[in-house]
Each structure stands twice: as structure tokens, then as C-alpha cells.
Amino acid sequence: MTGAPTNGERGVSPSNNSCRPPPTTRSYTCPPLFFFVALFVAEHEHPADRCPARDPQMGAMLLMHLSDANAEKLGITIQGKAVADHLHRLYLILEAPSEKSVHQFMAPFAQAGSVKVLPASSCERVVERRGCDA
Numbered sequence: 525m526t527g528a529p530t531n532g533e534r535g536v537s538p539s540n541n542s543c544r545p546p547p548t549t550r551s552y553t554c555p556p557l558f559f560f561v562a563l564f565v566a567e568h569e570h571p572a573d574r575c576p577a578r579d580p581q582m583g584a585m586l587l588m589h590l591s592d593a594n595a596e597k598l599g600i601t602i603q604g605k606a607v608a609d610h611l612h613r614l615y616l617i618l619e620a621p622s623e624k625s626v627h628q629f630m631a632p633f634a635q636a637g638s639v640k641v642l643p644a645s646s647c648e649r650v651v652e653r654r655g656c657d658a
Contacts, residue, residue, distance in 0.1 A: 561601070563644045564626045566616040570637030575612055589632055590616075598625045612637075617644070 576582040588594065595602050595618070604617040614633065620626045623641055630639045650656055 561599070561619045561621055562623075563603075563646060564618045564620055564623065565642045565644045566614075566618055566626055566630050567640040567642070568614040568630065568633040568637060570612050570633075572612055574636055576636050577607075586632075595629060598629050600625060600629055 570576070576586055590602070590605060592602055599621045601619040602616060603619060605615070607614050616630075618626055618629075620629075623643065626641045627639070630641065633639050645653075645656075650658075
């Protein structure tokens with residue numbers, strides 16, 4: 525992505541601002557100063573009889589997968605996560621570099637049910653652009 529952020533995107537500066545080539549390298553391309561992240565809502569739904577939280581081992585694995593440290597491996601920041609009681613639906617609010625990275629992160633959930641990934645915007649951004657569909 526280039527230019528100013530759009531929709532739910534925001535510019536993020538990489539943690540390592542230095543651009544020094546390794547001592548043995550003759551040519552080196554500096555990383556970009558900013559990359560953009562976008563906001564997404566991810567939804568996973570599974571049948572009640574296949575609820576992974578019923579299995580203590582599977583539940584522990586899911587919690588580990590949903591950890592901030594694991595999400596960060598794909599450049600994803602988890603802004604919120606919740607399960608709708610009695611509906612077997614998980615909702616995540618994620619900042620991610622791409623929709624593809626969100627689908628990659630959600631892949632384990634697709635094995636147990638459906639996964640939807642929706643581009644999203646903050647409430648402030650929707651008001652700023654004067655509407656949900658603007």
C-alpha cells in the first residue's frame with residue numbers, strides 16, 4: 525500500500541528505525557519507514573457438537589493461538605476478542621497488514637467451522653468519512 529492510510533488503515537513505524545547495511549554487504553535497500561495496517565473483524569462459527577473449548581487440550585491450544593505473541597508473528601495486533609454465549613461464535617477485532625494475513629491467522633479455526641474476515645473501520649473513522657458506506 526502506498527500513500528495516506530485509507531479506511532481503517534493507520535501508518536506504523538517499524539521498531540528498528542536504523543538503516544545500516546551489514547558490514548559485509550556492498551548494496552543494501554533500506555526498509556520502508558512506514559507500513560500500513562488495516563482493521564478487520566474476523567468471525568468464526570462452529571457447530572455445538574464440534575465446540576473445541578469442550579476439549580481441555582484443544583482449548584489450551586486455541587488460547588495459545590489467540591495470544592498476542594502468536595498474532596504478532598504475522599504482524600497482527602488483537603484489539604479485542606469475545607465469544608457470543610450459547611452461539612458458538614468467536615469475534616476478533618484485528619489490526620493486520622493484509623486480509624491475507626488474517627486468513628492465515630484464522631486457518632486453524634476453518635478446520636472446525638466457518639471463518640469470515642471483514643474489512644472494518646473504527647467508529648471515529650466512519651463518522652469522519654460521514655457514514656459506513658462512504
